[in-house]
Amino acid sequence: MRTIRFKARAKKTKEWVEGLYAIFYETITGDEGEPVGYRQYHSIYVIDEPWRPDGGHWEEVYPQTLCQQTDMEDADGLPIWEHDTVRATSIDHPDTYFDGEVVWMQTCFAVEDETGHHTPLCQLRAQYNITVTGNKFEGV
Numbered sequence: 001m002r003t004i005r006f007k008a009r010a011k012k013t014k015e016w017v018e019g020l021y022a023i024f025y026e027t028i029t030g031d032e033g034e035p036v037g038y039r040q041y042h043s044i045y046v047i048d049e050p051w052r053p054d055g056g057h058w059e060e061v062y063p064q065t066l067c068q069q070t071d072m073e074d075a076d077g078l079p080i081w082e083h084d085t086v087r088a089t090s091i092d093h094p095d096t097y098f099d100g101e102v103v104w105m106q107t108c109f110a111v112e113d114e115t116g117h118h119t120p121l122c123q124l125r126a127q128y129n130i131t132v133t134g135n136k137f138e139g140v
Helices: 121-127
Strands: 004-008 016-029 035-047 056-060 067-073 079-081 084-090 095-104 108-113 117-118 128-135
Touching: 016 056, 067 121, 079 084, 079 128, 084 117, 095 117, 108 121, 117 121, 121 128
Parallel strands: none
Antiparallel strands: 004 016, 004 067, 016 035, 035 056, 067 079, 084 095, 084 128, 095 108, 108 117
16 A cells, blocks of 8 residues: 655745645633633644654644645656646647646546546546646645
């Protein structure tokens, strides 16, 4: 089984962080110490020193910027993430291309073009070179 990696914008630095995703809950207590609610923390475990068992740290992130790694690379060898914006250029006809966003469709990642049409990313790669051009959350 593969490890599913995520990236998101860190609340502290606004920079992208990558790693394992989890949601934590902190109990909020009233004046008498009784529980009155809870607060959610969306966090990514960032591995700083992979050779050490405790070689990482938790970073609180903006959940709306969460992106899952597809385990695929673009034509330049860059990892492709959910919500990346991409250009798909035909292998046989380099003047033919379209732009879209990588999205999760019930069973696989797909590229959604400007018309709303979805093409599974694994099928698209057979006929097109995929190049990451950005991420929909750049600047968020």
